[in-house]
Amino acid sequence: MLNAAFRRPARPVGGPFSSLFVVLALLCTTPAAQAQQTYRLTRLGTQYANAIAAKPFNSLGQVIFQDRQGSSDPGQGAFYDGTTTHRIGLLNAGTRSEAHAVNDAGQVVGEADLGIVLLPAGTRLTHAVLWSRAGGLVDLGSMGYETASAVAINASGQVVGNARSTAGMEHAFFWSSTTGMIDITPPGSLSSTAMDINASGQVLGRHLRADGSEGAFLWTRSGGWTELPLYPQHLTDAGQVDVWGWVQQRRLAQLWSPGTGLVDIGSSTWQESWSWGISQSGQVVGGYRLTVAGALRAFSWTAATGPVDLGNPGGPDGSVTTSIHQTVNRAGQVVGNYRLVEGGTSAAFVWHASTGMVDLQRQVIDLPAGLLLLNGKSIAENGNILAATNEGLALLSANPVVAASPVLGTIEAADPVATGRTLDLSAAFTDADKADTHTATWSWGDGSRPVAGTVNEGGGRGTVTASHAFGAPGTYTVTLTLTDSTGRSDSTSRDISVYDQSRGHIVGAGSFMSPPGAFRTHPKAEGNAVFALVTRYQPGESDPPGRMVFALRGTELTFRGQPQGSVTLNGTRASWSGTGRMNGIDGYRFAITALDARTPGALGRGRLHLRIWHADRQGSPVIDYDNLGDPATLGTLREGSVPQTGRILVRSRATP
Template sequence: MQQPWSSNAGLRTHLIAGAVAGALAALAAPVAVWAGEQAAPAAADALVSSPGDTEASRARTCIYSVINLGPEAGAAALLNERGQAAFGSFIGGGITNGFFDGDRVHDIGSLGGSYTLIHGLNKQGVVVGESEDAEQFSNILAFAWTVGGGMHALPGTTVSSARAINDRNQIVGQRPAPGITARAVRWNPGGAVTPLGPLPLSLSEADAINQQGFSAGYADVAGGAIHAMLWDRAGNQTDLGTLGGTLAFGEHINERNEVAGESDNAANDKVLGFFWSRDSGMVQINVEGGGSRLVAGLNNRGEVVGDTVIGERSVAYQWAMGRGVVQLPSGSAVSSDVFDINNRSEMVGMIERPAGDGGGRRAVRWPALTEPIDLNAHLYRPPAGLVLEAGAAINDDGVILAHSNAGLVMLRPGTRGTDAPVLGPLLGLPDVIEVGQDLALTVGFVDNAAAQTHTASVAWTDQCASPAPTVSEARGVGQVRLRHQFCAAGYYTVKAQVTDSGGRSTAVQRDIVVDASGLASLSGKGTLAGGGAAAARGYRDLPLHFALWAPLASGTQSKSAAGSPVVMLSGPFHFRSDQVSTAASSGQQARIEGTGLLNGRAGYRFVLEAWDGGGKQGASPDRLHVRVTHADAATGVEAVDYDNAAPAKARTALALDRTAVAEGGLRLRN
């Protein structure tokens, strides 16, 4: 499967199917940090099952047990064929990463620093990505991790990233090369490294790999354009080109060595989906909206799924060479999005219901090209208040990862999940919380062992005193009651944990913004409508997610009577503030400046300019201008890493206003 989900729109993440537990011990060695070669995979046709009426019927009658995995998985949500998962969450101003082995969740940790991003998962349960080490001048290094062996850096120095791994434990990504920023490479079992393609002008990267060792990605070429690339098992390069523009990225590859991805059009003002094969060359995916908001996945049948925008609504589609584009049925939904497809042509995503139908997002599954199934209607003993908002990934056995109001959950076909309690969301949190406000929250839970008893604990990161939680329960169904008063304004996290009498625990947590009467502040959490008009080379045109809170100097008002400011950005990169030097407002506008870490590395400056649209019917949307820069080491000149309001030659997904807050919102208090 290719898993592109990010909390509210697409991370391009390649994930590989399946699992074999016996290879985990191979990662314990300090140098050979992944397992040895395995038998060659079966032919592509043998990996494909034909969908039919029986499968469609099964999909519509299937019941799923729910397993809590972790907080919102905005950084990554990866699933393999064994029903294991790896996930990353932006929570509490940082990133947490976990691995679910089918029964329990394990912390992935880091190489000693404070930053880890995960990108790939294979059937052995090997997780790969990039992590900060503990050196004085920290490095960001590619890593491989398993439950038994922990985390080990892959061969390379300074700045490298492992982007994908196949079931033969071949890992692809990029690492520095003499005279250039990065070169696409493959780390082979045993430690040898294979350079992919000739040395690029300045950068190349491999982002996906199949079981045969063929990989896809991108590289820059003469003239400065970036082309989609294919590399064979020997590292030989095939230039896939572009659809007429100057940027193209190979994002997904299947077992027939077909590639799907995105490319600019000839005017460089629109992003288009493409499909490539040896026979067809690069073919544009012609969707009605004219461009792709997201190319989400490619299966072994050569079927591509993605999203476009028609008018102002997102529309999910499936494409195949002989059939062309088919819009996925969505009934009366306001919009639809698809995020994964398996080899049975089953897809998962979400629909947004109209206000007359209750509104809100619902996680759905499409059994082939049929009407979507609301997964919320097929849950076995769900806890109180649980709402599944989007399907993120699906494997060939029908196991699903889904985003919910209680965080990331796994949906396992059948009525048996794990022995741990299943928790619903924190209920009772108001949209606006004030210092001193008396909060009364509840968390519902269920347990498959009806005779067990449960205890609860809670952690509020403002460190203010609160009474202990209380638990009421009967026959495996219960409720936790929490009370709290925040004693200072700021950006905080609440974490509630339920433990059964067998020693199994489950937790849910939420970030919370607390305001104070008389204190000027800017807060918000959400997603910007499009990618950056100006961005460092190689950054994808992904939506930008933000979470922020900062006290503001308004007139003579001091900003010292509150907690520490937080600015966190994620999508095409991850940014976390370490210092805010200026935070002020005038009318409905605010400006915040400071420094922070871009993908774990210090020395970057940011400027945020925010406009509060008022949040009323017919009002202008909230807007957020984001600019991240650094000083060039050689010249000292300011270099732009990201700017979502840069003029002219703006590369956008569909000519959207990139500063508009599409999901969530901003709140400015003067």
């Protein structure tokens, strides 16, 4: 009944909540329907770990990710086999590697740099690589071009990827152990991009023709190239491709299949739609809008049901629900993230036709306080989920082993704090083995010796506390390590801002929701952004001492900078700029506008506007990050983001 009502609205739809199908969609999320799979959480790497692979899982639920030990660590690709994390390593003098795809044999493909960075653009020269536990890291080469990267691998060990010249022209390649690298750019094309390879060796790609027009193709070694509709997204083993197409000047999701061709999979009432994922069974998930300015909503489509709205996880009637970035497995389980209000806090969900949309936060067993699931990044065929949290990446295991490491929540502290004042810190934790006991160590990041934490626990839950006074202003990375009685451990860190209250200062620490489009090279990236900053204010002082630290959780964006030039202070507003390192590379600049917590509209927390950029080879600025959002707010009391946690203080003189 739900599906029929959704496919055939009783009357024209003028908004996301004005038709019968929305009411019916909400019925599928009643408490009775939410008897759902529960999960155990395992942290993957540190808070700086991120997910960069389009398909991070193999069918066994093993997962790849980018492992980073800190904000200055360029990182290495990593493979988690269910019990142990394996870093894939580096090439010769290289400093960074990335994992992009994994097959059921545990073979991982990606890229690794050669230790050479082209400035000022910051381009790392890379080769495509293949890794396995038995063979280690193997250099696949670059077809003679400056950079190359492998993007997908199938069960047979066949690899596809792309090589790029310094002029920016890309060439898709196919690699196998018998053929080596083969350029598969269609004849007569200027460039091509490989996107995926399926079990039978079909390669999905796009190309730029000599006349400047774009195209898409399927390629096989035996059959060559088959032209496809433009804007393909993903490829199944059956050769199906989900496509973004144009119908009567509207962008709509479509499905291309061998033999049947192109099929519209949306509703005639939609203004626009697009796909975000397709399962091996041909189920497509994506987003749609009923009007140009309407709320973004999520759908699932199968040939049997047609388009079905995913609803919401039990929000109040009339609430705006946005759901984005879904992936789906063969069983029809969908994961992604949703908001009950446009621009609101992101939360992870799992959906199935039998349960409706369920908030994943409710389904994790023994989740420690303060740990928030922000986005369901991907779901494996066995039901495991890769999730972004406010503390980095986590694996949610649908069928977990009992022997598991303890899991720490966030470090809670009432900073910023003045020098010499005692700061109390605490963190909650859980442990699936309720018989374990625990010890804890706090490291302060200021040169002082680590100390043991006070542990209060019982029944698999507990808290760790400690106190510390910092002797000098700055930003310090405090790290807590918790170890159970079997030797398993977990660690978490937090940047603490410390200021000199005898002088004027701008200081802040906390987190805010980074809006879509802020991270320019990954415009869909959004989520929890953490920051810590402290800068001295003295009128007319040039290059005041100070530091700032910024990281966008779940992505590779980390930044450390220091002021260069003077600080401009006008009432509760302060602005300054400086230089820094993004993802471990020098040559970047930043500008900050900070509004004091007392500023009207700052909700007692303040506001922060951060812009990061670098110069291209011609010396022109290229914006890397900017959380301004609405350009009309520049220079107003609504400029920047309000911290969800923490606060910002702007002081022109000493404070008591």
